[in-house]
Amino acid sequence: MKARLAAFTGGITKLFSRRGQDAKGGKRALVHEILSIQVFSAALVGGLAIVTIYWGGQWVLHDNYSRWALQWTEQINELGSPLYLADDQEARISLDNFVDRYPEIDQIVYFANDGSVLHSVDNSEDVDPINDLSATQLQEAIDVVGDKAPYVMRGGLLDPRQFEILAPVWIESIPDDGLFGFDAASPADSTKIELLGFVKMKLDFVIFHDRLLSNIRSAIIVLVIFLILFALYGRHALRNALASISDLQRPIKELAKGNLDVKFKPAQHREISDIVEALQTTVTALSERDAQLQQLANHDSLTGLYNRRRFTEELKKEVMDVMRTGRSSALFFVDLDQFKYINDACGHPAGDRLIRKVADELQRSIRRDDMVARFGGDEFAILVRDVNVAGAKASAETILVNMRRMAHIEGEQVFHVHCSIGIAIMVGDNLHHDELISQADIACREAKSAGRNRARVYSLTDGHEQRGVTDVGWMNCLRKALDENKFQIRYQPINRISTGETTHHELLIRLKMEDGEFVSPDAFLPSAVRFGLMNEIDFWMIHHASIAYAEYSRPGARLKFSINLSANAFENDDLTSYVKENFKKYNVRPSDIVFEITESLAVRRPLQVDRQIATLRDFGCKFALDDFGTGYSSFGYLQKLQFDYIKIDGTFVQDLPNNSVDQKMIKLIAEVGREAGMQTIAEYVGSAETLVLLSELGVDLAQGYFVGRPTKTPKSRSTPISLSSHRQRRSQK
Numbered sequence: 001m002k003a004r005l006a007a008f009t010g011g012i013t014k015l016f017s018r019r020g021q022d023a024k025g026g027k028r029a030l031v032h033e034i035l036s037i038q039v040f041s042a043a044l045v046g047g048l049a050i051v052t053i054y055w056g057g058q059w060v061l062h063d064n065y066s067r068w069a070l071q072w073t074e075q076i077n078e079l080g081s082p083l084y085l086a087d088d089q090e091a092r093i094s095l096d097n098f099v100d101r102y103p104e105i106d107q108i109v110y111f112a113n114d115g116s117v118l119h120s121v122d123n124s125e126d127v128d129p130i131n132d133l134s135a136t137q138l139q140e141a142i143d144v145v146g147d148k149a150p151y152v153m154r155g156g157l158l159d160p161r162q163f164e165i166l167a168p169v170w171i172e173s174i175p176d177d178g179l180f181g182f183d184a185a186s187p188a189d190s191t192k193i194e195l196l197g198f199v200k201m202k203l204d205f206v207i208f209h210d211r212l213l214s215n216i217r218s219a220i221i222v223l224v225i226f227l228i229l230f231a232l233y234g235r236h237a238l239r240n241a242l243a244s245i246s247d248l249q250r251p252i253k254e255l256a257k258g259n260l261d262v263k264f265k266p267a268q269h270r271e272i273s274d275i276v277e278a279l280q281t282t283v284t285a286l287s288e289r290d291a292q293l294q295q296l297a298n299h300d301s302l303t304g305l306y307n308r309r310r311f312t313e314e315l316k317k318e319v320m321d322v323m324r325t326g327r328s329s330a331l332f333f334v335d336l337d338q339f340k341y342i343n344d345a346c347g348h349p350a351g352d353r354l355i356r357k358v359a360d361e362l363q364r365s366i367r368r369d370d371m372v373a374r375f376g377g378d379e380f381a382i383l384v385r386d387v388n389v390a391g392a393k394a395s396a397e398t399i400l401v402n403m404r405r406m407a408h409i410e411g412e413q414v415f416h417v418h419c420s421i422g423i424a425i426m427v428g429d430n431l432h433h434d435e436l437i438s439q440a441d442i443a444c445r446e447a448k449s450a451g452r453n454r455a456r457v458y459s460l461t462d463g464h465e466q467r468g469v470t471d472v473g474w475m476n477c478l479r480k481a482l483d484e485n486k487f488q489i490r491y492q493p494i495n496r497i498s499t500g501e502t503t504h505h506e507l508l509i510r511l512k513m514e515d516g517e518f519v520s521p522d523a524f525l526p527s528a529v530r531f532g533l534m535n536e537i538d539f540w541m542i543h544h545a546s547i548a549y550a551e552y553s554r555p556g557a558r559l560k561f562s563i564n565l566s567a568n569a570f571e572n573d574d575l576t577s578y579v580k581e582n583f584k585k586y587n588v589r590p591s592d593i594v595f596e597i598t599e600s601l602a603v604r605r606p607l608q609v610d611r612q613i614a615t616l617r618d619f620g621c622k623f624a625l626d627d628f629g630t631g632y633s634s635f636g637y638l639q640k641l642q643f644d645y646i647k648i649d650g651t652f653v654q655d656l657p658n659n660s661v662d663q664k665m666i667k668l669i670a671e672v673g674r675e676a677g678m679q680t681i682a683e684y685v686g687s688a689e690t691l692v693l694l695s696e697l698g699v700d701l702a703q704g705y706f707v708g709r710p711t712k713t714p715k716s717r718s719t720p721i722s723l724s725s726h727r728q729r730r731s732q733k
Contacts (some may be wrong), residue, residue, distance in 0.1 A: 017461055021449065022648075024069055025329060027247070034238055039231045039234070039235065039652045042227055042230055042231045042234065043227070043231070043331070044359045045227075046223065046224065046227035047066050049223060049643040050220050050224070052222065053216060053219065053220060053223075054693065063216070066105075066173075068203075070151065070165070071201070072102065072105065072201065072203075073165050073201055075098065075150060075201055076095070076108055076199055076201060077097065077167060077169055079091060079094050079095050079098055083110055083118060083119050084110075084112075084118070084169060084196040084197050086251055087575060090512045092119070092121075095108065095121050096121060099121050099123045100400060102123075103123065104203050104204060104208065104717075105120070105123050105201060105202075105203055106123055106124045106201040106202040106203065107120065107121070107122050107123065107124070107128075107130075107200075107201070107731075108120065108121045108199065108201050108202075109121075109130055109199070109200045109201075110169075110197060110198070110199050110249075111133055111197050111198040111199070111200065112197045113195045113196060113197050114138075114200075115132050115134075115135075115137070115138045115198070116132050117130055117131075117132055122180050124204075127654050128202075133166075133198060136144065137152075137166060139323065139617045140152050140166070141166050141167070141198050142168065142195070144167075144168060145168045145170055145193065145195060150167060150168060151165050151166065152165070152166045152167070153165050154166075162204050162205075162206075163201075163203040163204065163205075164201070164202050164203075165200065165201050165203070166198060166199075166200045167198065167199055167200075168195060168197075168198055169195075169196045169197050169198060169199055170193050170194060170195045170196055171193070171194045172192065172193050172194075172285070185600050186305075190479060196234075199461040199663060201653070203308035210633035212319070216700060222635075227548070232284045234256055234323055247264075247265045247421060248264065248272075248275070248276070248279070251263065251264050251279070252279070255283065257414060261281065263626070264279055264280050264283075265576070265702075271407050275278075281398055288606050298310040300374040302352055302355060302374070303355060303356055303359035303374050304358060304359070305359050305363075305372055305373050305374045305380075306371065306373035307373060307374065308372075308374075308375050308376065308381075308532060310373065311371065311373035311375075311381055311383070312433060312437075314371055314383060315331065315383060315437075316433050316434065317435045318383060318385065318426065319426060319431050319433055319436075321433070322426045322427070322431060323431055327386055327423060328386075328387065328388055328426055328427040329383065329384060329385045329386060329398065329425075330383075330384040330387050330389075330391075330392035330395070330423055330424065330425050330426065331381065331382070331383060331384070331423070331424045331426065331436045331437070331439075331440045332374045332380075332381065332382035332383075332384060332392075332395075332396060332399075332421050332422070332423055333375075333379070333380075333381055333421065333422040333423075333424075333437070333440035333441050333443065333444040334362070334379070334380040334381070334382060334399070334420070334421050334444070335378060335379050335380075335419060335420050335422075335444050335448065336358065336378040336379075336417060336418075336419050337417075337418040337420055337448070337452040337453060338418055339377075339378040339417075341352070342354055342408075342410075342415055342417075342627070346411070351408045353408075354408050354411075354415070354417065355374075355378065356405070356417075358378075358380070358403070358406075358410055358417060359372070359374065359380070359585060361402055361403060361406050362380060362382065364401065364402070364522065365398055365402045365403075366382060366384070366395070366399075367384075367385075367395075368383050369386075369491035370382060370383060370384050370385055370395075371383040376436060376571075379439070381437070382399075388427075389425055389457060392423050392457070393455065393457065395421070396421045397418070397455065399421065400418075400419070400421065400453065400454070400455060403417060403418060403419050404416070404418060404453070418452060418453035419453070420444050420447035420448045420452050420453065420454060420455070420456075421443075421444060421447060421454070421455035421456070422439075422440040422441060422442065422443030422444030422445070422446070422447060422455075422456055422458065423440060423443055423455060423456065423457040423458060424437075424439035424440040424443065424457075424458045425457065425458070428547045434531065435477060437531070438531065439458040439683050443457060443458040444456070445458040463482035474524055474528075474531075475509070475511075475527060475531045475533070475627035477524070477534065478511075478524060478527065478528050478531070478537075480538070481511055481512075482533065482540060486511065486512050487510065487511055487512075487537070487540060487544075488510045488511075488518070488542075488712075489506075489507050489508070489509060489510070489544055489545070489548060490507075490508045490509075490510055490511055490710035490711065490712065491505040491506075491507060491548075491710060491712075491713065491714040491715070492505060492506045492508055492703060492708060492709065492711075492718065493505050493703070493714075493715065493717055494506060494562065494681060494701050494702070494703045495701065495702055495703075495707045495708070495717075495718070495719050496700065496701055497691060497694060497695045497700065497701060497702050497719070498695070498700075500718040501716070501718060502708070502716035502717060503560065503701060503719070504559075504560030504561060504562055504592075504594065505559075505560070505561055505562065505585045505714045506561075506562040506563075506564075506596075506703065507541065507545050507548075507561055507562065507563050507564075508521070509521050509537070509541060510645060510711050511523075511524055525537075529566070529568070532568075534566045534568040534569075535566075535568040535569055535571070535572050537560050537566075538565050538568060538569035539566070539569070539572075539578060540564075540568055541563055542563065542578060542579060542582055543582055545561055545563050545593075546582040546583060546586040546588050547586060547703050548561070548714070549561060549586060549588045549593075550586040550587060550588070552713060552714050557716075558589075558592060559592060559714060560592045560593070560594065561592065561593055561594070561714075562594040562595075562624060563593065563594070563595055563596065564595075564596045564597075564626065565595050565596065565597055566598075566610070567597075567598070567708070570597075570612050570613070571609070571610040575612050576612050576616055576619070578617045579585045579616060579619070579621070581620060589620070590616075590620030590621045590623065591620045591621070593621050593622065593646060594621070594622045594623065594624050594644065595616065595621055595622070595624070596623075596624040596625075596626040596647065597613075597623065597624075597625070597626060598626050622644040622645070623642075623643050623644055623645075624643060624644065624645035624646070624647055624681070625645070625646050625647065625678075626647045627647065627649045628646050628647060628648055628649060628669065643678050644678060644679065645678060645679050645680070645682075645701075646669060646673045646678050646679070646680045646681065647683060647703075648666055648669055648680060648682050648683065648699070648703075649683065650682065650683040650684030651686060652666055652682075652688070653666070653682050653683060653684045653690065653694075653704070654667055654684050656690050656694070657687075657689050657690060657693055665699060666682070666694070666697050666699065666700060667697040669697050670697055670698035670700075674698065678701045679698075679700040679701060680698075680700050680701065681700070681702070681703060682694050682699045682701070682703065682704075683701050683704060684704045685702040685703060685704030685705075685706050685707055686704050686705055686706050687706055688706065690706070691706060691707075691719065706719075707719060712722040
């Protein structure tokens with residue numbers, strides 16, 4: 001039976017194990033695992049219950065049979081005692097009647113005290129032949145005389161159906177002369193035992209035992225059926241209880257794929273309901289985060305309008321739609337007139353408020369299907385769908401009229417904001433988005449040149465053709481230069497005036513043209529800014545400056561570079577990580593790099609720019625304030641800014657010996673810089689006389705053709721004329 005039970009439980013376990021296997025990865029399913037454990041546990045408990053019932057029944061039967069056998073033995077002993085005194089016929093009849101009443105008694109045999117057969121009673125035809133007691137049996141029976149259990153029992157342990165009991169028959173008596181003075185503790189007063197003989201009884205409970213075991217088997221069958229029903233019900237109940245876990249599998253897989261539109265079924269159990277709620281909260285948070293990232297990626301942070309990238313995507317779609325349908329649309333390039341004056345007069349927070357107000361006015365001035373975007377600064381672009389030239393002019397005039405009516409109040413000042421609009425028409429073969437942006441920009445500049453506060457439609461006639469072709473040509477040339485790595489770096493030394501030694505080199509970019517000639521940045525950088533390529537040029541400069549640092553660095557001679565960065569570079573969130581990545585790759589010491597930014601960007605200091613400058617300063621890089629003196633010229637700002645160098649604009653240096661106003665300005669800048677802990681650098685130093693004068697005015701460093709011209713490789717060169725000898729020669733004249 002135990003073997004069959006083990007086979008049954010093993011088969012159940014294998015069945016559910018196979019069903020619990022995942023066909024894809026060989027992993028067990030949780031639901032099937034729990035069901036397997038439940039069924040296996042039920043089978044194990046059932047098997048243990050069956051074994052317990054069987055062996056417990058055997059033990060109970062053995063105990064009952066033993067008690068019955070001993071009781072019968074005592075009765076037979078009493079009934080058969082007269083046979084030892086005389087051949088008592090009445091005793092024989094009593095024994096026969098007693099045996100007939102109990103079919104379980106197979107045979108009763110009485111023996112004399114020497115072990116010989118005295119009398120026997122058989123209750124069955126199939127009995128063993130009667131033999132005298134052996135010497136061993138005789139001794140075993142004699143040894144139990146007077147014991148608490150005066151009998152010898154054989155059988156019944158492994159098979160409780162058959163027993164054989166051998167018991168001695170004796171007489172105990174008390175001496176007659178000591179009756180009144182009897183002492184049980186005294187050996188002399190002990191009872192007298194006289195052994196008469198022995199009685200042996202064979203019992204067979206086969207009929208009773210088989211009937212009882214039949215009932216036990218029936219009970220076991222009922223128990224097995226109950227266990228099977230319990231396992232099936234438990235499997236059904238567990239499957240229903242764990243269905244909510246199975247329901248999580250598909251939504252979680254979809255969530256792992258990035259699908260945030262999944263829905264989770266409500267769960268009835270508290271624990272799983274908490275998991276479902278947590279997952280739903282996570283999905284909601286991810287959806288909100290994606291929406292925020294999408295908003296940041298597509299919209300301008302100040303105005304909420306589309307940014308340049310998203311507007312360019314929509315412009316490309318409109319170009320394709322125009323090509324497919326044959327209709328025409330228009331692109332407006334809008335630039336505010338005299339916006340810099342408002343920034344200078346009231347500060348940049350006021351300028352930001354004005355930009356937001358202008359954005360709202362432009363939104364109100366266009367149709368529902370049109371689109372307005374902020375390109376940067378005070379520049380906007382508008383996509384006017386499904387209009388011809390006349391319709392485009394009418395839409396532009398509506399914008400101009402609404403802008404003229406708008407008044408912006410800052411403190412006690414009232415500003416009337418005007419704008420200039422350039423229009424490019426999408427029609428015919430004029431269907432490239434970069435060219436359309438360039439054409440609208442050119443037309444906007446024409447509107448400004450014609451007196452501002454007006455609109456102009458781009459046209460290749462009236463002398464515009466060559467200008468437009470040139471501007472678009474720069475865009476294509478710059479794009480090709482970036483793709484084919486046609487830019488080159490030149491190195492101009494910056495020397496300390498007091499010692500004449502070279503402290504570092506400024507890196508200047510040059511563009512190599514098809515004819516082999518090199519073009520200075522003044523010729524192509526304005527176009528790069530207009531066409532949105534300035535950020536790529538800044539990153540090109542950082543990368544190749546790092547390569548040059550690794551190439552030209554020598555042990556014992558520290559090489560320091562000064563790199564110009566535009567405002568576009570700081571508007572890119574990847575600037576700091578890009579700098580760190582390149583510096584680590586080419587083993588560039590951050591303290592050997594000076595980043596130059598313009599005065600206008602430094603004073604404006606948007607939050608994003610300020611954060612990236614702080615990160616680069618913590619990294620170890622130094623900063624120089626470039627072109628100081630031409631823009632805001634605010635010494636109040638200078639005291640608040642954290643810079644290592646101030647680069648005095650070259651317009652103050654070129655005619656320094658002949659211009660006393662420039663001399664006073666440079667002296668004041670040098671004094672303020674020294675108080676603020678910043679070193680001053682003078683650009684465009686073209687003569688020894690200028691260098692001597694800069695030293696007298698307190699300037700620390702000099703840069704220009706007199707100090708050193710830009711070279712293909714960084715070269716350290718001392719200032720050719722010492723300051724002391726030059727002063728002596730001037731005093732002798």
